[in-house]
Structure formats: C-alpha cells, structure tokens
Amino acid sequence: MRKGEETRAKILDAAEISVLAKGFGGTSIDELIAETGITKSGFFYHFRDKNELAKALLERYVENDERIYDEIFSRARELADDPLQAFLLGLKLLSELLSDLPNGHPGCLVAVVCSHERAFDRDIQEINRQAALMWRRRFGAMFRDIMRVYRPREPLDVDQLADMVSTVIEGGIILSKALKEPKNLPEQLLVFRTFVRLLFQPSAA
Amino acid sequence: MRKGEETRAKILDAAEISVLAKGFGGTSIDELIAETGITKSGFFYHFRDKNELAKALLERYVENDERIYDEIFSRARELADDPLQAFLLGLKLLSELLSDLPNGHPGCLVAVVCSHERAFDRDIQEINRQAALMWRRRFGAMFRDIMRVYRPREPLDVDQLADMVSTVIEGGIILSKALKEPKNLPEQLLVFRTFVRLLFQPSAA
DNA sequence: GCCGTTTCCCTACCGTTGGTACAGTTTCCG
DNA sequence: CGGAAACTGTACCAACGGTAGGGAAACGGC
Structure with missing residues (x-):
C-alpha cells in the first residue's frame, strides 16, 4: 500500500x-x-484513464489549497484580535507568500479546468464548483465577522465580497502570466487589501 | 480573395x-x-499548422475585444462629462452587456493561452502580453484623467489600479464558470465599481 | 473569352498519442 | 509461505496532427 x-x-x-x-x-x-x-x-x-488522472489531480490540488489558506488565515487570526485586522494581515501574508515564489504562481488547476470545461465529466466540474464554494464560505465567514464590528461605507453583498477574493487571485494569476510579471499577482492582492480597508474605514471620524 | x-x-x-x-x-x-x-x-x-490557427484566433479575438471596449467607454464618455462618472458608467454598461449574455461569458482566449503557456511559441505569448498591456494603457489613461480631478483617498499605483480592471474581468470569468453562475462576472464588476467610487469619493466633506 | 491566381478537393501516407487486453512477474506484508 | 498489491512486456487499435502532391473549380483582370 x-x-x-x-x-x-x-x-x-x-x-x-x-x-x-x-x-x-x-x-x-x-x-x-x-x-x-x-x-x-x-x-x-x-x-483508469486521463479523466481519472485529472480528477485525482484536481482533488489533491484543492485539498492542498485549502490547507494553505487554513494556515495563513489562522496564523493571521492568532496575531490580530480584530477580525478586520486579521483579514488584512492574512491578505498581506498571502501576498508575501506569493511574492516569494521565484517564478510566480505556477497556475491554478481550477482555472485550467474552467478553460477546458467540456473536456471533463461532471464529477470534475462538481469538484471545481465545490472548491469555489468553499472559498466563498471561507471568506464570507471572515467578512461576516468583520461586519459584526465594522459597518461598510457602502452596502455590499457578503458573498459577492467573498467571491472578490477568489476573483482577484484567479485574475491576478492570469494577468501575471500574460504580462510575464510575477509580482503582479501579489500587487493586485494588496490593491484589493486597500479597497477592503477603505470599505471598513470609519467614515467622517 | x-x-x-x-x-x-x-x-x-x-x-x-x-x-x-x-x-x-x-x-x-x-x-x-x-x-x-x-x-x-x-x-x-x-x-500552416495549429499554432498559426491559434495565432490568427488570438489576434482576431484581441482586436474584437478592443473594439468592444472602444465602443462602451467612448459611449460612456459621451454621456458623462466627468471622467470618474464616465468610467463608472462604462463599468456599468460593461456589466449590463455581460449580464445579457444568456450563457454567460464564453471565456477569454487570453486566459486560455495563459493556461497553455509552454504549448505555444513566443509569437502568441507576445500577442497575449501586448493585449494585457493595451488594457493597462486604456484603463490607466482613464484613471489618470480621473486623478486630474479627484484625489484618491488612498495612494495607489495607477498601473496597478488599471490592471485591477482586467484582473476582475479575467477572475470573474473563471469564477462564473467554476460556480456555473453566469451572473457572477457582472456582479464582480459592480463590486469593483463600488470600490472605485469609494476610492475617489471626497473624504469627510 | 482566355489565363493565371486563388481557393480549394482527393488520395495516400506517417508518427504520436490515448487507450485496451492480457499474460506474466516482482514486491511487500501478514 | 501465500496471497494480494504493484507493477512489466507485448501487441494492438483508432484518432489526431501533419506532409506530399496532383489535380480542379472559381474568380478576376485583360
């Protein structure tokens, strides 16, 4: 075995x-x-075939991805009491982690599956969907925690806000690759971080 | 002919x-x-071969993409005098356009090329890079126009801000596909729109 | 209405790839 | 020692990307 x-x-x-x-x-x-x-x-x-290889590959990738997020954001939560500060710190830690990859992010398998859609069976597409939903739940929970303490300056749907984290990461990976600028992804994450800080900054103090 | x-x-x-x-x-x-x-x-x-098909395909796609952006943002510029209002309107028009696609965005060829990197020659990768740079220049010019009138509440690099538009679109396409929620992409664009509005909103009036 | 170029069709062939089938062999573990 | 797990070897197949070369319509210009 x-x-x-x-x-x-x-x-x-x-x-x-x-x-x-x-x-x-x-x-x-x-x-x-x-x-x-x-x-x-x-x-x-x-x-059995290439499809099963793809399935095993995607499953392993998603698990590993979740583990990394767990580590980073639980560490951030330990270092900062405030949920907003913890989230902002988490984004910074993530950005630094991505910055340290010498050749940039190797690419996201979830995105690869998306750009091959019809080539895979429903099993794989479902794993992909569940992965995106897990991200939504993860970051959604964080934003809900934040909103218990802070009032956003603009009303925004929590799920949409949570999806924005994944959006920026996936989009950042693509732009980094297209531009051949590995630093682009960590930079984009920090731009998003600024937006989040701005959103929850107390208005007109 | x-x-x-x-x-x-x-x-x-x-x-x-x-x-x-x-x-x-x-x-x-x-x-x-x-x-x-x-x-x-x-x-x-x-x-001549599949690579040349890919090249022609990407070239045509990028040209078409540019034309759509030209149309939308020049129309927005006609309707609004203020550069910030014009940009925000442009994002909304784009979001509506994407919302009207019944099966969601069909996918971005630039992203497909990125997830196939080594399978293509340098020609194609260069077209891809130039496309991303054109987006940066386009939106960068808009943000520069805005900054001539408005002061951002947080200091942000113009190029990074411009890249954020592409990031959100590319990332939104992926998330929409992964989640099988076509509305996700236009929604994410509107979330980004809110962030931009927030960024240039006069602070503590 | 002729001529040459463009725009294809037809046939035959080649190497690579994903995949099947199945019999035989080594390796590990209880 | 035995039996299951983890392979190897060989032979084969269809689909695919691509090559080669000899044609044949269709079109435009003169």
Missing part, C-alpha cells in the same frame, strides 16, 4: 507541473511515465 | 467556439473541417 501511494504521488507531481505548463491536452501519458520511470501499464494500473 | 477570407472566418468561428469550450488540445482539426464543410487540405491551405 505504501509503495503504491508513493508512485501515485510521483505521477501526480509530474502531471501537475506539466498540466499547469501545457494544459491537459498538452500533457501526454508517455511523457508522464518517462518522468516517473514507470511503464504505461503501470500508469493505467493507478488511473 | 473575398471567398478565401469568408472560409477563413468560418474556420476561425468554429475554432473559437471549440477552443473556448474544450481548450486547444481538445479542439481537433477534423472537427473544425467537419463543422466548416471544408477538407483537410483546405484547412491547411489557410493555416
């Missing part, structure tokens, strides 16, 4: 790098088995 | 729909020639 999971992980590692660089269509199984040092039969022992 | 361009356009039309739905890898030439009612030789008469 241990050995199997190890090989599986190696395949997924190679697949993730390739898929984020070349898309699913551009990632060949032959390439993956060469990278992993496995045979074709070995590959199909672990994954 | 006329006939040739017509066929070419038909191929590009079919390709655009398919690529936005299934990605480049998922779009087969056989499928395109079936859709267009052309033969394989006919296809390769128009495009």
Whole structure:
C-alpha cells in the first residue's frame, strides 16, 4: 500500500507541473511515465484513464489549497484580535507568500479546468464548483465577522465580497502570466487589501 | 480573395467556439473541417499548422475585444462629462452587456493561452502580453484623467489600479464558470465599481 | 473569352498519442 | 509461505496532427 501511494504521488507531481505548463491536452501519458520511470501499464494500473488522472489531480490540488489558506488565515487570526485586522494581515501574508515564489504562481488547476470545461465529466466540474464554494464560505465567514464590528461605507453583498477574493487571485494569476510579471499577482492582492480597508474605514471620524 | 477570407472566418468561428469550450488540445482539426464543410487540405491551405490557427484566433479575438471596449467607454464618455462618472458608467454598461449574455461569458482566449503557456511559441505569448498591456494603457489613461480631478483617498499605483480592471474581468470569468453562475462576472464588476467610487469619493466633506 | 491566381478537393501516407487486453512477474506484508 | 498489491512486456487499435502532391473549380483582370 505504501509503495503504491508513493508512485501515485510521483505521477501526480509530474502531471501537475506539466498540466499547469501545457494544459491537459498538452500533457501526454508517455511523457508522464518517462518522468516517473514507470511503464504505461503501470500508469493505467493507478488511473483508469486521463479523466481519472485529472480528477485525482484536481482533488489533491484543492485539498492542498485549502490547507494553505487554513494556515495563513489562522496564523493571521492568532496575531490580530480584530477580525478586520486579521483579514488584512492574512491578505498581506498571502501576498508575501506569493511574492516569494521565484517564478510566480505556477497556475491554478481550477482555472485550467474552467478553460477546458467540456473536456471533463461532471464529477470534475462538481469538484471545481465545490472548491469555489468553499472559498466563498471561507471568506464570507471572515467578512461576516468583520461586519459584526465594522459597518461598510457602502452596502455590499457578503458573498459577492467573498467571491472578490477568489476573483482577484484567479485574475491576478492570469494577468501575471500574460504580462510575464510575477509580482503582479501579489500587487493586485494588496490593491484589493486597500479597497477592503477603505470599505471598513470609519467614515467622517 | 473575398471567398478565401469568408472560409477563413468560418474556420476561425468554429475554432473559437471549440477552443473556448474544450481548450486547444481538445479542439481537433477534423472537427473544425467537419463543422466548416471544408477538407483537410483546405484547412491547411489557410493555416500552416495549429499554432498559426491559434495565432490568427488570438489576434482576431484581441482586436474584437478592443473594439468592444472602444465602443462602451467612448459611449460612456459621451454621456458623462466627468471622467470618474464616465468610467463608472462604462463599468456599468460593461456589466449590463455581460449580464445579457444568456450563457454567460464564453471565456477569454487570453486566459486560455495563459493556461497553455509552454504549448505555444513566443509569437502568441507576445500577442497575449501586448493585449494585457493595451488594457493597462486604456484603463490607466482613464484613471489618470480621473486623478486630474479627484484625489484618491488612498495612494495607489495607477498601473496597478488599471490592471485591477482586467484582473476582475479575467477572475470573474473563471469564477462564473467554476460556480456555473453566469451572473457572477457582472456582479464582480459592480463590486469593483463600488470600490472605485469609494476610492475617489471626497473624504469627510 | 482566355489565363493565371486563388481557393480549394482527393488520395495516400506517417508518427504520436490515448487507450485496451492480457499474460506474466516482482514486491511487500501478514 | 501465500496471497494480494504493484507493477512489466507485448501487441494492438483508432484518432489526431501533419506532409506530399496532383489535380480542379472559381474568380478576376485583360
């Protein structure tokens, strides 16, 4: 059992790098088995077909993503008592984390799936949807906490505000890649941070 | 010459729909020639290979994109004298336009290219970069106009602010697709609009 | 109404890729 | 030691991107 999971992980590692660089269509199984040092039969022992590889890949990616958010925002919550300050700190920590990636963010699998839509079955699209909903719940809860203490200067829907976090991250990844400016994503996050600060700043003190 | 361009356009039309739905890898030439009612030789008469199809597709897409932005924001500029009001109106017009698409935004080719990076040559990546830079210049000019009249409540880099427009649109497209909520993109645009209004609202009047 | 260019069609072929089938073998663990 | 898990090897298939080359309509200009 241990050995199997190890090989599986190696395949997924190679697949993730390739898929984020070349898309699913551009990632060949032959390439993956060469990278992993496995045979074709070995590959199909672990994954029935490419779709199942995609599914496992996306599941693992989303889990890992959630873990990173958990770490960053729970740490921010420890360092700041105030929910607004904690959130603003979390955004800053996230921005710094993204800034430290030497080649910029490698890309988001959720976005890759979105730009391949019809190529995947409903299972995968549902995982994708659930991932986006988890982000909404996560950041929505934070904004609700904030609104218990602060009144926004403009009335905004909490879910839409929560989605804005994901929007800025996903959009930032794309713009960073298009412009070939890795710093763009962390910068955009900080611009959004400024907007949030502005929104909850007490008006006319 | 006329006939040739017509066929070419038909191929590009079919390709655009398919690529936005299934990605480049998922779009087969056989499928395109079936859709267009052309033969394989006919296809390769128009495009040397798939990469050149991608290039032509992206070029056409970016041009069309620019035209839409031109129309919307020049109309907004006609309707409002004030640069801030014109920009806010432009965002609203854009949001309404996106709202009227029954199946939501079909997807952005610039984003598709970003999630396929290494699969394309430098030509295509350069077109993509130039497109993002054109967006930056376009919205940057608008924010500069605004700042000649209004003082932002928080100091923000103009280019970063301009990039935020593209970020929100690209990110909104992805989130709309992931969540299968077409209204998400126009909503996110309006949230961003609120942020911009807040940023340039005279403080403590 | 002829001529050349543009715009295709037809046929045949090639290497790569995703995937199937299935028999045999090694590795691990209880 | 035995049996399950984790593979290997070989052979095969259809779909796809792409090449090669020989035609044939259709169109425009003169």
